[in-house]
Amino acid sequence: MYIGWIVHRLSVGDHMIINVSDICYIYPDGHEAIRNVSFSVQPGECIGVIGANGAGKSTLLKLLVGLYMPQAGEIIINNMRLSKQTMRDIRRTIGFTFQQADDQLFMPTVYDDVAFALRNEGMDEEEVKQRVIHALTSVGAIHVKDRPPYRLSEGEKRLVTFATILAMKPNILLMDEPTAALDPKARRALIQLVRSLPHTKIVTTHDLDFVLECCERTIVLADGTIVYDGQTEAILTNEPFLHEHHLELPLMFQRKK
Structure with a gap:
């Protein structure tokens, strides 16, 4: 051993x-x-x-x-x-991304998905907005904030799942097969994101x-x-x-x- x-x-x-x-x-x-x-x-x-x-x-x-x-x-x-x-x-200290991004994305819009856990905590809506915008911007997905998750590419969905957990400001990230089903460009973007965190x-x-x-x-x-x-x-x-x-x-x- x-x-x-x-x-x-x-x-x-x-x-x-x-x-x-x-x-x-x-x-x-x-x-x-x-x-x-x-x-x-x-x-x-x-x-x-x-x-x-x-x-x-x-x-x-x-x-x-x-x-x-x-x-x-x-x-x-x-x-x-x-x-x-x-x-x-x-x-509250852990962010967890599932193997399948669709298991985490279920709201009508990307914005609502990222805001979901924040609102569940009873956070003020102005603070929710600031955190959602910051999280989506930090993962390079601000351009999809008003789109329904089911219309995103697999790479975009994966970035949004990261935004949903980063918005909660955890200090630990657990990721289950984060590059699964990603094309080479999306995979490279994800690697750069993970290395930057x-x-x-x-x-x-x-x-x-x-x-x-x-x-x-x-x-x-x-x-x-x-x-x-x-x-x-x-x-x-x-x-x-x-x-x-x-x-x-x-x-x-x-x-x-």
Whole structure:
């Protein structure tokens, strides 16, 4: 097993924005999706979570945002232990983008989608307007603010989902397969956006070139457990390890062979 260099170089006194300790999650059908997973995240880190289909990537993100609750172990986010009692406060600090953008966009216009959570918090409408305009401008989607989401391209939808979470001013971003179904131009725009954001970020993806460009640290999951946690380039250039875990070299390295 590969041992994570980042986790093990940290002392107990270091501040962690996320601390995950020995969590487990078993689906109702008996499938053990996450088994004894532990890791810590420092503020400002961008971490890629990769693995074959069924490795537990999406389940892990849903546990971090409280869509699922671990059946063992604990999750601490911003010094709060994740529980039913703390979930509302924790979710105010986390922005989560789903694998399918359509799962997040359901209002008549883009503006209303970005404003939805703000209005739910009872925010003054002038503040809502300022945040919506700022969020859409920051992701390069201000030109679609009055359009219905279903008439957007996949790339535009993805940018709007980012605006919906950035408007809430979270300090942690969780992204599930953010480049899925994007054309090359939209993918490049998204990579530039993700790299520009100062937030703590955790990204699950099959797009290993995205991980190579955006994430200094990578966690590899296999059968619900962590088999690597460390430097991104070190593992994404290790072809035998990637092959063992049903992954391939990033296209950038394949072209050099």
